[in-house]
Structures are given as structure tokens and as C-alpha cells.
Amino acid sequence: MKNIVALTKAAVRVAEAFENFPQYRVYKLSKHVSPGKRSYRMPALNHPEEYETARLPLKTFFKSIKKEVLFLVCGASVESAASLRLLEQLKDRKTWIIYIVPERKYLNEVERLNERAVYHVLQEYARSGVFEKFFIVDNAQIEKILHEQLTVKDYYAKINEMVANTVHMINVFENTECEFQNSSELSPASRLATFGVGSLEGGSIPFFEISDIEEREYYFAINKERLSEQGLLEKVKAYMEKDSGNAKINYRIYSTEYETDYVYSVLHTSEIQKSA
Numbered sequence: 001m002k003n004i005v006a007l008t009k010a011a012v013r014v015a016e017a018f019e020n021f022p023q024y025r026v027y028k029l030s031k032h033v034s035p036g037k038r039s040y041r042m043p044a045l046n047h048p049e050e051y052e053t054a055r056l057p058l059k060t061f062f063k064s065i066k067k068e069v070l071f072l073v074c075g076a077s078v079e080s081a082a083s084l085r086l087l088e089q090l091k092d093r094k095t096w097i098i099y100i101v102p103e104r105k106y107l108n109e110v111e112r113l114n115e116r117a118v119y120h121v122l123q124e125y126a127r128s129g130v131f132e133k134f135f136i137v138d139n140a141q142i143e144k145i146l147h148e149q150l151t152v153k154d155y156y157a158k159i160n161e162m163v164a165n166t167v168h169m170i171n172v173f174e175n176t177e178c179e180f181q182n183s184s185e186l187s188p189a190s191r192l193a194t195f196g197v198g199s200l201e202g203g204s205i206p207f208f209e210i211s212d213i214e215e216r217e218y219y220f221a222i223n224k225e226r227l228s229e230q231g232l233l234e235k236v237k238a239y240m241e242k243d244s245g246n247a248k249i250n251y252r253i254y255s256t257e258y259e260t261d262y263v264y265s266v267l268h269t270s271e272i273q274k275s276a
Contacts, residue, residue: 003027003065003093007042007086010074010100013156017164023171027061029086030079048081048114056082058089068094070167073122075115076102083118084125095131097122098163101138101208104275116275123272126191136194136208136273137163145197145205163207166195170264173219173254179227183217183250190215190268198263200239206267215268216244218251222261227253239263 004024006015009032018024026038033039040061045051069090073080087095099122107115126134142159143150150158198204200220220236240249247267 003069004072005029005062005065005069005086005090006072007083008074008077008079010076010102011072011098014098014100014160014163015072017157017160018168020161020164021168023168025064027065030077042079042082045078047110048078048117051079051081052085054082054085056085056089058086062089065090065093068096070096070098072098072100073118074100074102075118076100076107076111078111078114080118081114083122087131096133096135097126097131098135098137098167101136101140103140119275120272123192127189127270127272129188129191132191134192136192136210138208141205141207141209162197163195166197166207166264169221169262170195170219170266173221173252173264176254178252178254179222180233181250181252183252186215186217186250186268187248187270189270192270192273193266193268196263196265196267198265200235200261200263203239203242204263204265206265208273210267210269210273212269212271213245213247213267214270215248215250216240217266217268218249219264220251220253220261221256221258221264222253223258224255226261227255 002023004015004018005027006012007029009030012028012030015026019026029040029042031042031044033041035041043054073083102115123134125131139159142162146158194206194208194210196204196206218240
């Protein structure tokens with residue numbers, strides 16, 4: 001997922017948080033960005049149907065994107081209606097999607113209908129295997145994790161950093177040898193998902209209240225000195241059993257230099273998630 005493509009202003013802001021890490025190349029598409037090598041100014045149209053049919057000559061813009069792409073989009077903007085036309089031009093790459101849930105009660109009628117359509121259509125495409133995975137992220141949920149740190153001035157910046165940092169850490173873990181694990185292959189049907197962040201002591205909060213969780217993946221980031229403590233494995237298992245329900249569980253334990261221990265999770269389902 002070294003290539004990140006962001007459509008809509010809100011998604012671009014999240015994608016910009018990935019620029020703190022040298023591993024990622026970010027491509028920004030919105031009527032709010034200035035044209036550049038990796039910035040494409042979308043046409044300023046007024047209705048979703050106009051974006052659905054808009055001509056978007058992006059072959060040259062995307063030519064340096066190879067193999068894999070992480071696509072970010074927020075349904076609050078009518079620009080999101082161009083998602084399928086844009087993704088069509090990336091169809092030969094493996095694609096993961098992060099969908100940013102807007103505050104739906106503030107959308108007008110046109111925006112509301114467009115958001116619902118984009119949200120459900122992209123899920124259906126992911127469920128059918130066109131996309132690798134469809135992750136759902138809700139700012140209201142992340143606010144619960146960061147509530148003591150947020151101010152009006154940096155509200156979105158802090159939340160965007162949390163999304164980028166979480167995705168980055170999971171990518172790092174997926175490419176790092178762990179100290180201990182008990183895991184197996186995920187079901188190919190479980191293509192809808194969300195992330196979660198927490199601690200061994202305080203539990204975890206998901207980035208979206210996903211329903212019908214079928215599989216849970218846990219990444220335990222533990223200080224290297226505490227890995228030698230007796231009872232750690234029992235504590236890890238108790239943590240998972242507390243909220244696992246009937247879901248299948250995979251987990252890995254990693255050694256870190258951090259003083260604080262963290263728990264990252266990915267929650268998977270095959271069931272389409274409804275709009276609130």
C-alpha cells in the first residue's frame with residue numbers, strides 16, 4: 001500500500017497525514033487542490049450525476065502507480081460520485097479502500113442520497129472481490145479515543161493522524177517478524193472491515209461500530225522488557241476473550257522500544273454495513 005490515492009477534500013487531508021512517513025506516495029484529487037505532479041484538480045461540478053459521467057483523463061497521472069493502491073474517499077462531497085470512474089482507471093492494481101463516514105445529519109438531500117449510494121456501491125464491489133478490502137472509518141468513534149487531546153483548532157488534524165498512524169503501524173507489523181503468534185488465513189469473504197486501537201489495561205475502541213464481526217486480528221505492540229514478564233500471555237488472551245464473541249481470532253505479539261504498550265486490531269465481516 002505504498003501508493004495512496006485520495007478523492008475529496010476530507011480524504012486528501014487524511015492522505016496528507018501519510019506524508020509524515022517516507023514509505024508512501026500520495027496522489028490527491030479534489031476541486032480544492034492546486035494542480036501538480038501528484039495533485040489533480042477535479043472539475044467544479046454541482047451534482048453527483050455530473051461527476052459520474054465526467055471525463056477524467058488520469059492515465060498519465062496514475063502511470064507511476066504499480067501493483068497496489070490504497071484509495072481514500074469521504075462520502076460527504078459530491079465529488080465522491082466519481083469514485084467508480086476513478087477506480088476503473090486503477091483496475092489492474094490491487095486496491096484497498098478506506099471510506100470516511102461523514103456527519104450525515106449535516107448533509108443536504110442531494111449529498112445524503114449520493115453518500116448512501118457511494119457507501120453501499122463500494123461495499124458491494126468489495127464484497128464481490130473487485131477490491132481487496134473496504135475499511136470504514138468514523139470520526140465520531142476516533143473522537144472517543146482522542147477526546148482528552150482534541151481542540152477545535154486541531155480536531156481534524158489529530159483524527160487524521162490517528163488514522164494514518166494506525167494504518168502505517170499495521171503495515172509495519174505485517175512486514176515484521178513477531179515474537180509470538182496464533183493465526184491462520186482470513187476468510188476471502190470477509191472483505192468489509194474497520195480498525196481499532198487500545199491498550200491491554202483499557203480495552204479497545206473501533207474506528208467504526210461494525211456489525212456482525214466474523215474475524216478479529218490483534219497486533220500487540222509490547223515493550224521488549226515486558227515480553228519476559230510472567231503472565232503476559234494470559235493477560236493477552238484475557239484481553240481478546242473479553243470482547244471476541246463468536247468471532248474467529250488471529251493475534252501476534254511484537255517487541256517494541258516504546259514505553260507504552262498498544263493494541264491494534266482489524267475487525268472483519270462479510271456483511272454489508274448499513275447507513276445510520
